[in-house]
Amino acid sequence: MQIRATNPEDKELRREAILDTAEQLWLTHPERMCNVADIATAAGLAKGTVYLYFRSKEELFLGIHERHNATFFSRLKARAQHAPPMTIDDLFSIQRQFLLDFPAFLPVATLCHGLLERQIPLDIAFAFEQRTFTQLTEVVTALRDHFPQATQALMLQSYALLIGLWQLLRPTPLKELMKERSLLCACADDYLQMLEAALKSLWRGALTPEIH
Template identity: 70%
Template structure:
């Protein structure tokens, strides 16, 4: 018989275990979003227990996405708070490693944006965005020690570029057919390289002081 978590530490551990299970399920079957029963079984809890922590499957996956976003901001802030001067290459290296370490970040981020428009209650979506923007502002403040001209807008533009370029280049049967018939160049498949080039251009334009 499953023992119900009662104290805050046990509840947080169980919540994290559910998120871990859901993430592993997606990694094992990236072509589909796992249902709640499968997540519960993988986490070793009853299906009803999952609903004690998350009101829907969509809110569960939004929580995974928030965990990813928090991890990225933490990595950036940790580096930015060091005394060693930080350059654009350091920022891009953090981004590259994060994307390599978190393979479901891009597809999940894309899914979550759609879910928040259709399946996530407005107040839940707002609370997520409020927490995210608070972390974003904290990270921007840390980065301003090294990049005085950086601001929230540049970080949002960078995020839009990260998602938009991935959606444009991600492998799909349609894109393979387009390459096969030479509708698009077969060489345009190095996402990380193209992303770094695009971000470099964006950051240089935004962070280079204008000549008087």
């Protein structure tokens, strides 16, 4: 028998458990976006219970994406708030480990960008963007102790590279055919290596003082 969550702590634990279940289903079946009924069954909950926390499967996946973002931002802030001084290598070591720890991040992030424009109510999408903006501001403030030229624009450019390069290189039947017929360089197999090289070039350029 399902026990109703009544206090804030229990409700948060249940919300997290629903997100955990949905993320695991996504990793198990990445070819499709599971529905609320699938998630409820896997979590051992009634479908109506899931709807108490998320009004749609789209909002649920947005919750997964927001949780990923919060984890990445917290890792950056935690490192930035402690000595010794950060280097660019430290910055991208954190990012690399995050991508390895959360393999659902890239596909869910790509999915959610489409959902925000088409299938998420405007007030929900705005609230998500507002929370993300607040966290981003906190991260930039923390990073400026180590990288005085760090800006929100630089972080957004980094994010665009992160997602855009993955969309370009992610494994698909079409990409395999392109490599087979020499339309795609074999070096494209190492996304993390190419991403790190591109991001380091971006950051080194942004952090180098202009010479007039």
